[in-house]
Amino acid sequence: xxxxxxxxxxxxxxxxxxxxxxxxxxxxxxxxxxxxxxxxxxxxxxxxxxxxxxxxxxxxxxxxxxxxxxxxxxxxxxxxxxxxxxxxxxxxxxxxxxxxxxxxxxxxxxxxxxxxxxxxxxxxxxxxxxxxxxxxxxxxxxxxxxxxxxxxxxxxxxxxxxxxxxxxxxxxxxxxxxxxxxxxxxxxxxxxxxxxxxxxxxxxxxxxxxxxxxxxxxxxxxxxxxxxxxxxxxxxxxxxxxxxxxxxxxxxxxxxxxxxxxxxxxxxxxxxxxxxxxxxxxxxxxxxxxxxxxxxxxxxxxxxxxxxxxxxxxxxxxxxxxxxxxxxxxxxxxxxxxxxxxxxxxxxxxxxxxxxxxxxxxxxxxxxxxxxxxxxxxxxxxxxxxxxxxx
Amino acid sequence: xxxxxxxxxxxxxxxxxxxxxxxxxxxxxxxxxxxxxxxxxxxxxxxxxxxxxxxxxxxxxxxxxxxxxxxxxxxxxxxxxxxxxxxxxxxxxxxxxxxxxxxxxxxxxxxxxxxxxxxxxxxxxxxxxxxxxxxxxxxxxxxxxxxxxxxxxxxxxxxxxxxxxxxxxxxxxxxxxxxxxxxxxxxxxxxxxxxxxxxxxxxxxxxxxxxxxxxxxxxxxxxxxxxxxxxxxxxxxxxxxxxxxxxxxxxxxxxxxxxxxxxxxxxxxxxxxxxxxxxxxxxxxxxxxxxxxxxxxxxxxxxxxxxxxxxxxxxxxxxxxxxxxxxxxxxxxxxxxxxxxxxxxxxxxxxxxxxxxxxxxxxxxxxxxxxxxxxxxxxxxxxxxxxxxxx
Numbered sequence: 001x002x003x004x005x006x007x008x009x010x011x012x013x014x015x016x017x018x019x020x021x022x023x024x025x026x027x028x029x030x031x032x033x034x035x036x037x038x039x040x041x042x043x044x045x046x047x048x049x050x051x052x053x054x055x056x057x058x059x060x061x062x063x064x065x066x067x068x069x070x071x072x073x074x075x076x077x078x079x080x081x082x083x084x085x086x087x088x089x090x091x092x093x094x095x096x097x098x099x100x101x102x103x104x105x106x107x108x109x110x111x112x113x114x115x116x117x118x119x120x121x122x123x124x125x126x127x128x129x130x131x132x133x134x135x136x137x138x139x140x141x142x143x144x145x146x147x148x149x150x151x152x153x154x155x156x157x158x159x160x161x162x163x164x165x166x167x168x169x170x171x172x173x174x175x176x177x178x179x180x181x182x183x184x185x186x187x188x189x190x191x192x193x194x195x196x197x198x199x200x201x202x203x204x205x206x207x208x209x210x211x212x213x214x215x216x217x218x219x220x221x222x223x224x225x226x227x228x229x230x231x232x233x234x235x236x237x238x239x240x241x242x243x244x245x246x247x248x249x250x251x252x253x254x255x256x257x258x259x260x261x262x263x264x265x266x267x268x269x270x271x272x273x274x275x276x277x278x279x280x281x282x283x284x285x286x287x288x289x290x291x292x293x294x295x296x297x298x299x300x301x302x303x304x305x306x307x308x309x310x311x312x313x314x315x316x317x318x319x320x321x322x323x324x325x326x327x328x329x330x331x332x333x334x335x336x337x338x339x340x341x342x343x344x345x346x347x348x349x350x351x352x353x354x355x356x357x358x359x360x361x362x363x364x365x366x367x368x369x370x371x372x373x374x375x376x377x378x379x380x381x382x383x384x385x386x387x388x389x390x391x
Numbered sequence: 392x393x394x395x396x397x398x399x400x401x402x403x404x405x406x407x408x409x410x411x412x413x414x415x416x417x418x419x420x421x422x423x424x425x426x427x428x429x430x431x432x433x434x435x436x437x438x439x440x441x442x443x444x445x446x447x448x449x450x451x452x453x454x455x456x457x458x459x460x461x462x463x464x465x466x467x468x469x470x471x472x473x474x475x476x477x478x479x480x481x482x483x484x485x486x487x488x489x490x491x492x493x494x495x496x497x498x499x500x501x502x503x504x505x506x507x508x509x510x511x512x513x514x515x516x517x518x519x520x521x522x523x524x525x526x527x528x529x530x531x532x533x534x535x536x537x538x539x540x541x542x543x544x545x546x547x548x549x550x551x552x553x554x555x556x557x558x559x560x561x562x563x564x565x566x567x568x569x570x571x572x573x574x575x576x577x578x579x580x581x582x583x584x585x586x587x588x589x590x591x592x593x594x595x596x597x598x599x600x601x602x603x604x605x606x607x608x609x610x611x612x613x614x615x616x617x618x619x620x621x622x623x624x625x626x627x628x629x630x631x632x633x634x635x636x637x638x639x640x641x642x643x644x645x646x647x648x649x650x651x652x653x654x655x656x657x658x659x660x661x662x663x664x665x666x667x668x669x670x671x672x673x674x675x676x677x678x679x680x681x682x683x684x685x686x687x688x689x690x691x692x693x694x695x696x697x698x699x700x701x702x703x704x705x706x707x708x709x710x711x712x713x714x715x716x717x718x719x720x721x722x723x724x725x726x727x728x729x730x731x732x733x734x735x736x737x738x739x740x741x742x743x744x745x746x747x748x749x750x751x752x753x754x755x756x757x758x759x760x761x762x763x764x765x766x767x768x769x770x771x772x773x774x775x776x777x778x779x780x781x782x
Contacts, residue, residue, distance in 0.1 A: 002437040002652060005418040005645045008430050016638060017423050027396040028642060029420025032408050032592045034720045039399050046393040066594070067458045067619060070637035074619045102618045195638055201423045203457070203594060203640035225616050227493045228458060228465045244725070246461035247407060247586055249594035251419060252643065254396045261393060329425045334635070 011355055014331035015145045015304055017195035017202050018347035024200050027258035028251055035248040043257055050260040055208045057182035063238045064256060065205040066249050069172040069193025072205025074102050075229040076168055076189040080137055082222050083107030088135040090121050093144035094334050095170055117336050118147045118294045123155040130163040137166045143173035146334045148306030149295040157185045166213055176263055177275045177303035188213040197303050199348025200259035203252040275302040278351045285360040285383035289374035294341050305344040310372055315339050318366050326362040356383055402746055405722035406536045406695055408586035408593050409738035415591050418649035419642050426639040434648055441651040446599045448573035454629045455647060456596040457640050460563040460584025463596025465493050466620040467559055467580040471528055473613050474498030479526040481512050484535035485725050486561055508727050509538045509685045514546040521554040528557045534564035537725045539697030540686040548576045557604055567654055568666045568694035579604040588694050590739025591650035594643040666693040669742045672777040676751040679773035680765035685732050696735040701763055706730050709757050717753040747774055
């Protein structure tokens with residue numbers, strides 16, 4: 001018989017999952033009630049409102065898809081796309097590429113705008129692409145988890161809407177870590193995941209659809225290809241009718257509820273400032289030992305620090321040493337960045353000064369063992385200087 | 392700010408979720424690790440083997456879909472169906488009907504064999520339907536949660552395979568409560584849910600695909616319409632390659648692991664006997680006060696007791712009284728059975744003698760208040776007689 005569940009102690013500083021707050025784990029393990037229990041319906045209502053406040057939207061259709069962030073991607077795309085629809089996807093990393101695949105499987109005619117990994121799109125890039133096409137939908141990743149690039153959305157939005165298209169935004173890594181303004185930026189469909197800056201275990205995908213998007217969905221000529229992700233049916237359960245669709249993931253909803261409650265307790269501005277601040281300290285520390293970022297300057301995400309593996313350093317040995325000796329998980333590079341990049345997450349509850357300092361100390365140790373030259377303690381001193389400047 | 396999560400105390404005797412065992416909730420709330428952590432990979436491997444032992448199969452492709460039971464339904468159907476494929480679905484309740492919808496959305500030409508709600512299909516029903524069609528796939532629900540009917544699978548299987556079709560079985564409510572023999576019955580694709588007889592909160596869908604089904608999937612001419620549920624991609628993560636697909640629902644996997652471990656600890660035969668025994672006691676108790684079953688005699692599921700609301704009794708008042716005064720949740724009737732049927736679940740950890748007796752005592756009380764005639768204590772005495780017979 002296999003052993004009982006007894007996970008090792010980890011500090012999750014990869015691209016997600018991040019460390020859930022103890023209150024989130026406690027909520028997750030609370031006693032299950034039925035999916036039509038009055039208590040659960042109240043939890044759903046309150047969570048929807050907290051998600052609206054987090055997405056900064058009045059969108060009625062703001063709720064959580066019963067799957068991970070990728071299910072959120074699929075849900076937003078398959079509900080908005082009918083076979084033959086033109087879709088334009090901005091691709092500058094793994095997750096833009098994934099949207100192309102998902103949209104094609106939904107029958108879309110997909111074209112792309114491409115930028116090298118680590119760079120972001122300008123409004124002009126998009127304007128050029130839209131000059132020669134008239135897509136129903138433009139999809140863009142706000143926080144590219146594979147590169148650490150932070151895509152500005154507001155200026156893209158104007159261009160997309162001038163062209164008469166809907167704007168779909170991947171906010172899997174963005175939400176809860178940097179400002180996301182669904183209404184102000186006129187985002188028509190957006191999805192996130194629970195295991196990044198929301199600090200909740202993976203398993204749900206918060207989504208929001210604008211009234212304009214819902215009109216498009218209600219006016220479809222064909223059924224949504226996915227029964228499980230069909231927003232018109234899900235609306236009847238999340239709405240006042242409470243029509244049974246599928247059995248909701250009760251306990252995961254408890255956890256997400258508590259995670260979002262924690263964010264509102266801290267306050268959005270304070271939460272974003274914390275993410276930014278720990279990023280600044282980490283960046284100062286890494287810079288002090290010569291480690292540079294993969295994403296272009298001025299567009300580096302605070303919660304996902306993709307940095308170049310220094311020349312001559314054994315990527316896997318460092319990641320293995322961090323995990324096995326210090327219990328610290330960081331992420332490897334994906335796709336074009338495989339073996340070349342480390343992805344250091346400072347997301348949600350993981351984004352704390354203690355984690356930044358411990359990580360830098362452990363990294364210095366492992367680099368020294370590989371005879372990688374850097375001045376001992378330099379990274380810690382630089383990070384501490386950032387923290388000290390505030391006190 | 393909404394209140395912290397603090398669920399009321401419930402006994403979940405509806406059609407699922409059932410009460411998770413305390414050990415399952417503890418596992419659910421264990422610290423999160425990464426989805427590529429060596430510890431998590433080991434948990435996945437061991438869980439896959441425990442699921443194989445539970446499904447009674449050697450199928451390599453036995454794992455959990457990152458969604459609820461309905462996602463399992465969609466995953467098995469969309470992987471096996473290509474546009475234009477003929478599919479035959481057996482419909483005698485809500486969930487057969489749902490399979491029709493899901494299969495049609497995947498582009499299948501669907502035909503049905505129908506039986507009245509509460510009845511099951513005979514091999515002859517199927518033989519007749521297959522005489523005039525040659526489907527790629529025949530889909531059947533083993534335990535119809537809307538009616539409580541227990542469909543024999545073995546004799547269906549022979550007919551399906553004689554016709555050269557694949558056999559797909561819905562075992563959402565069946566698995567863990569009654570014998571399910573994937574290899575012996577030559578089932579090609581099967582799905583379940585965690586929140587029924589596995590006694591785990593909702594959120595995952597154990598599935599298994601036979602080598603024959605995998606051959607069909609590998610030989611597809613078109614991509615699976617769902618990226619999220621594409622078994623060929625999921626196989627690369629659950630297999631030895633460990634290629635990242637989507638971030639696995641780590642904590643839900645902990646919970647399912649522990650739930651299946653509990654079943655193997657008890658032993659499959661003992662677990663099925665327990666479900667059968669508590670059903671016999673409940674049935675004796677209900678019979679003693681004149682309450683009859685909706686499913687045909689000889690085909691009544693032990694874990695899902697769908698019984699007729701007695702004439703003159705207020706359905707909603709009884710369910711409300713059970714919930715609000717005794718903390719007991721039972722299920723209302725669905726679809727054609729709305730207002731006419733109660734669904735009393737004795738699934739997983741909920742299937743205990745104490746729950747049977749408490750439920751009968753509470754029901755007697757509520758019926759008496761509605762002036763429904765029954766001899767006081769009669770149901771308890773009858774149930775106790777069943778339990779006493781064993782001691």
